[in-house]
Amino acid sequence: MSLREAVRDDVPRLLQLLAEDQISDQRDDPNGDLTPYLAAFDAIDADPNNTTYVWEQDGEIVGCFQLTFLPGLLQRGGWRAQVESVRTDRRFRGRKIGEQMMAEAVKMSRARGCWQVQLTTNKDRRDAHRFYRRLGFVASHEGMKLKL
Amino acid sequence: MSLREAVRDDVPRLLQLLAEDQISDQRDDPNGDLTPYLAAFDAIDADPNNTTYVWEQDGEIVGCFQLTFLPGLLQRGGWRAQVESVRTDRRFRGRKIGEQMMAEAVKMSRARGCWQVQLTTNKDRRDAHRFYRRLGFVASHEGMKLKL
Numbered sequence: 001m002s003l004r005e006a007v008r009d010d011v012p013r014l015l016q017l018l019a020e021d022q023i024s025d026q027r028d029d030p031n032g033d034l035t036p037y038l039a040a041f042d043a044i045d046a047d048p049n050n051t052t053y054v055w056e057q058d059g060e061i062v063g064c065f066q067l068t069f070l071p072g073l074l075q076r077g078g079w080r081a082q083v084e085s086v087r088t089d090r091r092f093r094g095r096k097i098g099e100q101m102m103a104e105a106v107k108m109s110r111a112r113g114c115w116q117v118q119l120t121t122n123k124d125r126r127d128a129h130r131f132y133r134r135l136g137f138v139a140s141h142e143g144m145k146l147k148l
Numbered sequence: 149m150s151l152r153e154a155v156r157d158d159v160p161r162l163l164q165l166l167a168e169d170q171i172s173d174q175r176d177d178p179n180g181d182l183t184p185y186l187a188a189f190d191a192i193d194a195d196p197n198n199t200t201y202v203w204e205q206d207g208e209i210v211g212c213f214q215l216t217f218l219p220g221l222l223q224r225g226g227w228r229a230q231v232e233s234v235r236t237d238r239r240f241r242g243r244k245i246g247e248q249m250m251a252e253a254v255k256m257s258r259a260r261g262c263w264q265v266q267l268t269t270n271k272d273r274r275d276a277h278r279f280y281r282r283l284g285f286v287a288s289h290e291g292m293k294l295k296l
Contacts, residue, residue, distance in 0.1 A: 011221070018222055027223055040225030049195075050219070068218060071198065072232060073159070074166055075175055077188025084220060110296050117296065120268060120289035132292050141268035143289025144280050148258050148265065 001097075003104045006052040006064065011041050013061045014052065017087040055088075055101050062089040063097045067105050069112055081109035083119040102135055149245075151252045154200040154212065159189050161209045162200065165235040203236075203249050210237040211245045215253050217260055229257035231267040250283055 006014060015030035015037060044050045044066065055063030065086040069079050083105055088097045109117045120143030121128045129139060154162060163178035163185060192198045192214065203211030213234040217227050231253055236245045257265045268291030269276045277287060 014221060036225035037221055038225075040219050040221050040227075043219035043227075044221075047197075047219070052221070066220060070216060070232075071188050071191035071195070072214060073162060073185055073188050073192075073200070074233060077184035077186075079188075079191075084218075085222060106294065106296070115296055117294040118268070118292065120266070120291050122289055123287075129290055129292075132294075135294065137292040137294045139271075139290045139292050141270055141291025141293065142277055142287045143268050143291040144266065144277075144285040144287050145289065146254065146265040146280075146283065146285045148254070148263055 001055070001057050001100070003053055003055055003101065006041070006054045008038060008041060008045075010052075010054055010061060011037050014041075014054070014064055017061070017064050017089060018085060020090060021087065053101070053104070055097055057092065057097070062092045063087060063101050065101055065105060067108060069109075069114065075115045078115040079112060081105070081112065081114040081117045083117060086119075098131060099135070102132075106135075149203070149205050149248070151201055151203055151249065154189070154202045156186060156189060156193075158200075158202055158209060159185050162189075162202070162212055165209070165212050165237060166233060168238060169235065201249070201252070203245055205240065205245070210240045211235060211249050213249055213253060215256060217257075217262065223263045226263040227260060229253070229260065229262040229265045231265060234267075246279060247283070250280075254283075 011034060012030065015028065019028055019030045041052065044052055049069040052066050053064060054061045066084040068082045068084065070082055071079050086098065086101065106117055121132065159182060160178065163176065167176050167178045189200065192200055197217040200214050201212060202209045214232040216230045216232065218230055219227050234246065234249065254265055269280065
């Protein structure tokens with residue numbers, strides 16, 4: 001069991017994981033044209049403040065998340081860490097993979113000197129809210145989205 | 149009335165605006181040492197996907213926000229736009245400056261081809277929720293924060 005930075009060859013498997021539990025829009029097809037996804041992967045990969053991580057177990061990718069470090073003026077010019085697209089393979093639920101991934105995300109955010117880790121999670125995902133609360137997250141904000 | 153990208157010399161005025169209505173931590177002092185804030189401003193300024201904007205009226209900065217473009221794998225590798233640190237000078241409330249700034253943010257996000265504009269706003273800021281709902285934002289997510 002270990003965390004590593006994703007590489008380009010992981011993109012098809014990442015898309016499977018992401019498609020597995022999309023709650024809202026179903027605009028993604030893991031069996032479709034990879035070109036736009038590879039371009040996005042490259043954009044993330046090229047940014048030193050933005051990384052896709054995968055969690056491997058017995059040589060198989062069973063979890064993933066994206067971690068982004070964001071500069072801001074508030075908090076004495078402090079950096080925030082933002083977590084997106086957290087997924088665990090359905091077959092591996094209940095094995096604390098999410099906990100371990102988030103523990104790593106928090107550890108990396110501390111190492112970067114961030115003052116906060118932030119994320120938004122769909123209001124329908126009640127299990128996710130409990131999960132993040134257990135990790136110490138506080139649901140202090142409304143997560144507002146405007147589709148373009 | 150016009151929007152422009154902030155420059156380094158705007159940092160003291162930006163800190164005044166940000167300090168004016170900080171709801172939570174009061175770790176910022178607009179009259180303190182500028183060094184960490186200038187470093188943060190430079191980090192934002194150096195990132196082509198991250199910009200601080202100011203709104204001027206009669207040569208005075210009366211509003212600001214930070215706009216960040218974020219790549220992701222979801223939505224066919226689409227980019228999201230994130231708005232942070234939106235402030236309007238108290239003396240200029242009710243003059244639609246917030247509306248005009250957000251209209252510009254949405255316009256820039258569309259021009260960049262983003263599929264979504266996202267932000268989080270403290271659950272205590274009920275006026276802000278109404279404001280963003282009027283602009284079409286949906287409070288579909290919990291905004292979860294972990295202070296480090």
